[in-house]
Amino acid sequence: MTREVHPPREDYDGKHKVYSSVYRDWRKLCQSSPGPMRRCYIELADNPYPPGQLPRHHRLKGRLNQYWEYEVSGGGRVRYKRGADGDPVVVYTGSAPPDTH
C-alpha cells in the first residue's frame, strides 16, 4: 500500500511570538484547519495589529476594543489582545455564533 508523505513544516519565524491562554483550543483548531491556522499564525506573528479594518482581521469594537479578531475559516475565530511585551495573547479560539458566519 502506498501512502502519501508530507515533509515536516518548520516553525515560522515572525516578528512576534504568539502566546495563548487557551492552548487546547488552539491545538484543536490547528488539527481541524491546519492550512487556515498556519495563515492565521503568520498574520498574528507579522501583523497582529493592522492599522485598517480588514474583512478577515479587525479590531473589535465598544467594550472589546482592546481585542482583535482573526477569522480563520467560515466558523473559526481567533481573538487576542496585546500582551505586556507587545506580542499577541490569544484568549479565545473557537467558533462564532451561527448568524455571524
Next chain:
Amino acid sequence: MARAQDKNRAASTQPRKDSVTWGPSSLQREYRRVLDLAKADAQVIIDSDGTSLVVELKSKAEFHTRLRDRMAQAGRFLAVYRANAERDPAGWANQTDFPYLAALDSDEVEEFSRELLAYTLDAAQRGTLENLEGNLRAWRSTAGIYESPEVLAQMTADLDPADIIEVFPPSGQDIAAAADG
C-alpha cells in the same frame, strides 16, 4: 484638399481626449484601442440612437454596485436611527440592515453610526470596500460576543501569567492528519 479630407477622417474616427466618447463607427474601427483604454478608465460610447453606454472593468462595475448597496443600507439605517435615537437599540435595530445592533448600548450605536458614515465615504473615495466591510464585521462580531456571556467571560477574564504559553503554527503531523481526513 486630400490633406484636409484626411484631417476630417481622423477627426471623425479619433475620440477627443477630453470627452472620451466613441461613436458606433469609431468603436468598430478601433475596438482594440477602446478595450485597452477601458482597462484604465471607463469609455463612453454613444450609439446611433443617442443611448450612452459605458465600457469599464468588471471589478469597477461590481464595486459601484456594492457601494450603492452599502450606501442604501447606510441611508436606511440613518433614517431609522434618527427616528429612534432616544430609544433602546433593542427596540428598533431589527428595522435596519444591522439587527445585531440590538446587543449594543446607545453610546456604541452612536459610535457605529458615526463610523458607518465615515467608512462609507472613505470607501467611495478610495475605491475599495475593504475597510467598511471589515469594520462592519468587527461590529457584528462584537455584538455576537455580547450575546454569548460565556465567550465574553472567557475573553475578558483576568489572565494568570502561568496559564499563558507560546503557541506555534500547525505541525507537519497536523497537515498530514487533515489530508488523511
